[in-house]
Amino acid sequence: MEEFIKMFFAEYLIYIIGVVLVILFFIKKNRLMVISSIITVFLSRIVITEPLKRILNITRPNGEPFSFPSGHSAIVFAIAMAVFYFNKKWGIIAFVLAILVGIGRVWIGVHRPIDILAGALIGILSGIIVNKFVIKKNS
Secondary structure, three states, X not given: XXXXXXHHHHHHHHHHHHHHHHHHHOOHHHHHHHHHHXXXXXXXXXXXXXXXXXXXXXXXXXXXXXXXXXXXHHHHHHHHHHHHHHOHHHHHHHHHHHHHHHHHHHHOOOOOHHHHHHHHHHHHHHXXXXXXXXXXXXX
């Protein structure tokens, strides 16, 4: 059971979050929130995290390359920040889920806590940037 829980948080929860976003996109009042999430994920993962991973080339605890910063954490914290701007209650839930993903990534041994923290900061800052300067949604 422990193995299932570890893998669920570390690998599968991020996909469930993605599926929920896709479903929410089809509810008209949520479209701007989902678009904000997509832009925020693009900024945090593709524009910031991936180049940093390649430049720094820090090895994961299990020996694989590209540990720092955590891309999974950048994604889930970016989504959480974007959602928080539109709905505080759901944003807090999204942050709890993001924390669980981060814990799972450390738990299975593919990241160190500093990798998770860096990814989380990148995701949160990306969410702030997108929602303040691109979406311009007043909270």
